[in-house]
Amino acid sequence: MFELVDAEAALDGRPAPLPQGIAAAAALLAGAAAPVIAGLRTDAAGAVAAVALARRLGAVLDHAESEAVLRDLDAMRIGGWIVTTPAQARAFADLVLIVGDPAPDVLAALALERPPMLDAEQRPRRVLRLAAGETLAVRLGLLRALAKRREVAAPHDLVTLAEALAGARYGVVVWSAAQLSSLAIEMLCGLIEDLSAATRYAGLPLPAPGNAAGVAQALGWETGFPFRIAFRDGMPRHDPVHYEATRMVASGEADAVLWLDALGGGPPPWRKQVRLVALAPPGTRFADPPEVALAVGRPGIDHAGALFHPVAAAVLAALPTAPLPRPTAADLLGRIQAALPAC
Amino acid sequence: MLTRITGGRVIDPAHGRDGVGDVWFEDGRIVPPPTGRAADASYDAQGAIVLAGGIDIHSHIAGSNLNTARLLLPDLRRDGSFDGAPASFEIGRLYAQMGFSLVVEPAISPTVAMQAQLELAAIPFIDRAILAVVGNEDFLFHLMRADDGANAIADYVARALAGSRALGVKCINPGAAAALKANARAFGLDDVVPRWGFSSRAIIHALQQAVATTGVVHPLHLHCSNLGLPGNVETALATIEAAEGRPLHLAHLQFYAYGTEGPRKFSSAAPRLAEAVNREKNITVDVGQVMFGQTVTVSCDVLRQFNGRHSAHPRTWSIAEDIGNGGGVVPFRYRRTSFANAVQFAAGLELFLLIDDPTRVFFTTDHPNGAPFTTYPDLFALLMDRELRAQWLATLPQEAVAMTTLPAIAREYTWPEIAMMTRTAPARLLGLVDRGHLAPGARADIAVYRPQADRAAMFRHAALVFKDGVLVARDGEVTTPRFGRVLHSSPGFDRAIDTRLAGFFEDTYGVPHRAFDVAAELVGGTEHFEVVPCRS
Numbered sequence: 014m015f016e017l018v019d020a021e022a023a024l025d026g027r028p029a030p031l032p033q034g035i036a037a038a039a040a041l042l043a044g045a046a047a048p049v050i051a052g053l054r055t056d057a058a059g060a061v062a063a064v065a066l067a068r069r070l071g072a073v074l075d076h077a078e079s080e081a082v083l084r085d086l087d088a089m090r091i092g093g094w095i096v097t098t099p100a101q102a103r104a105f106a107d108l109v110l111i112v113g114d115p116a117p118d119v120l121a122a123l124a125l126e127r128p129p130m131l132d133a134e135q136r137p138r139r140v141l142r143l144a145a146g147e148t149l150a151v152r153l154g155l156l157r158a159l160a161k162r163r164e165v166a167a168p169h170d171l172v173t174l175a176e177a178l179a180g181a182r183y184g185v186v187v188w189s190a191a192q193l194s195s196l197a198i199e200m201l202c203g204l205i206e207d208l209s210a211a212t213r214y215a216g217l218p219l220p221a222p223g224n225a226a227g228v229a230q231a232l233g234w235e236t237g238f239p240f241r242i243a244f245r246d247g248m249p250r251h252d253p254v255h256y257e258a259t260r261m262v263a264s265g266e267a268d269a270v271l272w273l274d275a276l277g278g279g280p281p282p283w284r285k286q287v288r289l290v291a292l293a294p295p296g297t298r299f300a301d302p303p304e305v306a307l308a309v310g311r312p313g314i315d316h317a318g319a320l321f322h323p324v325a326a327a328v329l330a331a332l333p334t335a336p337l338p339r340p341t342a343a344d345l346l347g348r349i350q351a352a353l354p355a356c
Numbered sequence: 357m358l359t360r361i362t363g364g365r366v367i368d369p370a371h372g373r374d375g376v377g378d379v380w381f382e383d384g385r386i387v388p389p390p391t392g393r394a395a396d397a398s399y400d401a402q403g404a405i406v407l408a409g410g411i412d413i414h415s416h417i418a419g420s421n422l423n424t425a426r427l428l429l430p431d432l433r434r435d436g437s438f439d440g441a442p443a444s445f446e447i448g449r450l451y452a453q454m455g456f457s458l459v460v461e462p463a464i465s466p467t468v469a470m471q472a473q474l475e476l477a478a479i480p481f482i483d484r485a486i487l488a489v490v491g492n493e494d495f496l497f498h499l500m501r502a503d504d505g506a507n508a509i510a511d512y513v514a515r516a517l518a519g520s521r522a523l524g525v526k527c528i529n530p531g532a533a534a535a536l537k538a539n540a541r542a543f544g545l546d547d548v549v550p551r552w553g554f555s556s557r558a559i560i561h562a563l564q565q566a567v568a569t570t571g572v573v574h575p576l577h578l579h580c581s582n583l584g585l586p587g588n589v590e591t592a593l594a595t596i597e598a599a600e601g602r603p604l605h606l607a608h609l610q611f612y613a614y615g616t617e618g619p620r621k622f623s624s625a626a627p628r629l630a631e632a633v634n635r636e637k638n639i640t641v642d643v644g645q646v647m648f649g650q651t652v653t654v655s656c657d658v659l660r661q662f663n664g665r666h667s668a669h670p671r672t673w674s675i676a677e678d679i680g681n682g683g684g685v686v687p688f689r690y691r692r693t694s695f696a697n698a699v700q701f702a703a704g705l706e707l708f709l710l711i712d713d714p715t716r717v718f719f720t721t722d723h724p725n726g727a728p729f730t731t732y733p734d735l736f737a738l739l740m741d742r743e744l745r746a747q748w749l750a751t752l753p754q755e756a757v758a759m760t761t762l763p764a765i766a767r768e769y770t771w772p773e774i775a776m777m778t779r780t781a782p783a784r785l786l787g788l789v790d791r792g793h794l795a796p797g798a799r800a801d802i803a804v805y806r807p808q809a810d811r812a813a814m815f816r817h818a819a820l821v822f823k824d825g826v827l828v829a830r831d832g833e834v835t836t837p838r839f840g841r842v843l844h845s846s847p848g849f850d851r852a853i854d855t856r857l858a859g860f861f862e863d864t865y866g867v868p869h870r871a872f873d874v875a876a877e878l879v880g881g882t883e884h885f886e887v888v889p890c891r892s
Contacts, residue, residue: 330875
């Protein structure tokens, strides 16, 4: 067990001055044949700096929570979707269907116990729940059939649910992609589409942790793609299967990883040994000391940063709650890039 | 460094200049020809055309809608031929190559301005600005009901500009996004927002008045109701009338130039619209020309995108509602073989050619909604060459061409008219005194084009492009990236509006209103921004 204490840098677990840490990180990455920049729990500036470094190194970029984000993106790409924001749902939804068991923080922000303030009738909301699980996609298929008034044999609870759903004026369906299969999300988007023929419905896909949605946005404007991007000859390529960081480490394709975790989400999930440069806040614990560890500031706590705001559902400025003079992820990545040997 | 561009045909309609001569600049500004000093650098422009840098007043180059288009359509980008939603860096590179030096992103809701400004900060070479979208927020409707409505709305608009760091005010299908939330599927100029009872017309009036009160130079920039629908010329004509002589800019007018004549009940009504624009001098328009090929439509007209989602090609879309306008992304392919698309193509060119005054009609494709901005070179060529237009028309369905007057129009744009439409007039419309012209004191934003048989090739790759006096592109190749400025207005307002916004947002939406403000320190700092003065 190694814990990054409040030193600027550590080399194989031993404290070192920051310039030495930067030089070691640059040397490790420059010497790698197939480097991966993973974790990516950072603010917009950190994501932009990671793109620049990946472009320079010919590295792959992936986020710790990319699986969940890509599940939502896949549903949008496959069949289209109609979505809204938590702020709008809070103000307007007269019916909320909660699928699975989403994290309580954003649900709390919806103030479901209160009538929607901008709704014409100001009646208490109807809050309904649908359990996640292996049969969810099938049950959603039945629900869609019922919503379209098809003759199907369906369990009583689904018949009741379908009747309730049809009675909404502005219904919102809430889910967390991490808990659902791609097929279930696609079926939810289809259900929303079906219900929208007669009344109004919108989906509310809750964001994954680690500023995954914000980083996906930043990579979008920087490269045109979300994560799982590789740079070849400076040009980005996107392949959701091939450029998955965990798979690349497990298969041995990746020979070095820069793990970027400015938001304190923890060390890499894999057990396999791979050469590691870690940028993490002090206090982060690793099973083994990384070859290079650099202490990084936390956006929105130690310094200002642009982060996806889960209630506004937009990338907004997050001002520091307790400013500390720690380097930002963008600072450190920029210094590593500057320390790379000239190409 | 004193620099001289020698021997080109210098066209600067702002100062009546059109003749062979030199342009001198130093420290990023145009200077008078110096006496007794030699140039440190000299560029030969003999036989070439020398203009100020181009200004695009309406092009979707940033924001969460455009970024959603990027994330929605990764497969379209694989072969490199889809320019509907390039990455931010590419936007700057492609515009600079064409000789543009300022582009306005016209549709950013204040609630998503922070991301839009981050995106603008990633666009190199050119100056940029956004227009802030208002007109569908419950907070605005709430103010329209208040006793101090007019003043409070002006404060609200000024506060939106301040929080977003925006140059001007945009209004997109006013009332319709609010009505869609209440399950309306159509919304015209005199339909009213459910629960509030305000018509689109009333919202436009209130916002025109508010913009005038703030002193912001750019008039209200309006996206009318009923976009894209057959017979919607009546909406556009009624909207022009509703302006009652007050300044109003109508965006992408081509999408409202449709009648119901002919066997398909779809025809060009561009001549009627052009006639109205020619008559009403308070009106400015941009065209939103359609060009053929794959693109993606991105719009805060969420009602239009909701209704149009099933015409998506490829068959995917994103409709995203928010506390104001929200937006929608619907990919679309304009086909030469399509009757409707051919009528749209012709109607846009009719507007360009039938509106007499090149200071009141602006050059846009509403990128990427009518076509990607990378089609501009072809469009310039079409405006300047009636033979080329005839060649294009010959490839279109003739029953569609018959629904337009385009074959009979002989006009060809001259170089001074091109300069007026894309340089002089946009600078005036946006209130920019040191851009869009080549007199001493102007920024040394200069584009040099070398005439050749293929006009489109000439416009695609300007021979020389200077931004603030620095060479940024030569024969279509950009130099080392550098970054221009982001322009915004900063009208004063009564801070009491902050208190009202704070209470409303916290309670209604669960987010502090201030959380939406653009943080300058995260987007390049104060040096990155430039304030455009308001009328005093």
